[in-house]
Amino acid sequence: MRKEFKLLAAAAVVALGSIGAAQAQSMMAPVVTSGMYQPSYSAWDGFYVGAQGSLVAMKSHEIDPAVLVLGEELLGDIGGSAGVFAGYRYQLNDWLVLGIDGEVNNVATQFEYNGRQNYGALKWDAAVRATLGYPVAPNVLAYGTVGYSWGHFDLSPSRGGASTEFTAGGIQLGLGVDMLVTENLMARLNATWTHYGVNDVPGGGTSEPSNSVVRAGLAWKF
Template identity: 65%
Template sequence: MRGTKGLAASVAAAALLMATGASAQQIETVMVLPTVDSQAYQTSSFVWDGFYVGAQAAIVATKTHEINGVVGPEQLLGDIGGHAGVFAGYRMTVTDWLVLGVDVEANNVATEYLFNAANYGALKWDAAVRATLGYPVAPNVLAYGIVGYNWGRFDMSPGIGTADSAFTAGGWQLGVGADMMVTDNIMARLQATWTHFGVNNLPSGGNPAFGTSEPSDLVVRAGLGWKF
């Protein structure tokens, strides 16, 4: 009987140990199984991939450094106007922290340079092509730098007094911007750029050496686009 009782005690102890081990294993499993796989906790920079188009408006602070011609030895003329235009582009996500893009725009510009309280000329339109280097600062916000080339059409005929005193100039454009996805397809944009159009000969009566014009501008633009 004593041997039977000892065997029963041993079996009971083994069963208790197995039960305890199973419980510990279950507790460990319960503690390990929960994982976070929600997309809400991940950077969704991939949403920037693809084409987009949109419309924009801007405030344009422009100036031109004029030498000789009607203005005499040297004059700095300036104006604050506006522009309205369209833009389009394409972006590609390289890594979680790098988004590359190509962007183009065309704008109708309203400015007026004044010399002796009279209209001397204006920037009529501009167009640009640029590269963008972006970093997703939030799942739906992309901050980026801009490097591009901008062309502008300048008409100085009111000041020069001849119909052919207009020229197209080009120059490098630098800037910064931020785009925000309002929905999966609607994109809002805010940008600031600076362009220097170089030194250009002012045509007058067929004489390209009449004078020189060196325009530049600072543009702050806001736009709304559609991403495909």
């Protein structure tokens, strides 16, 4: 009887030890090796290039006593532009996408004074900007931009044809949303505000232009 009891006790100890070892092993953290983990694919990584159309709302503080009736006037215009853009993005994690973006546009605007006379216009603009984005959905990216823009102005019509062209530059701020329609086709909608500073105009006077622009475009993502 004593021998049977010892055998049963030994079997019970072995069984309890096996259960404890199995539980301890299940509680241990799995070992992750470099070959077992791959970073998740980012739909926003890579280059893109596209074309866009824009609505341009111009404003300019002009000082020129030789031309303007009051010597100083605030002129405005709403025109349009067409151009190309390109950029590159890199997604750092699930909530942060960094990028750089640039554009060149042919602009059609015309400042008027005295209700009908052509004072001049913005002819073309270009910009480069940094972007900071947040993926609000797997295929939708909301972002803000900060950059620098150059604009080429021609005020010759107000001077009887005398050349008064100049190129001005200034800070540009913006917000936008890009959407991947397919893996490679991207739609864009954004808006920017640009201030070109106070500029001396050839032939006399100063010009302080600024604009607000809304763009819509399509791009191919590589």
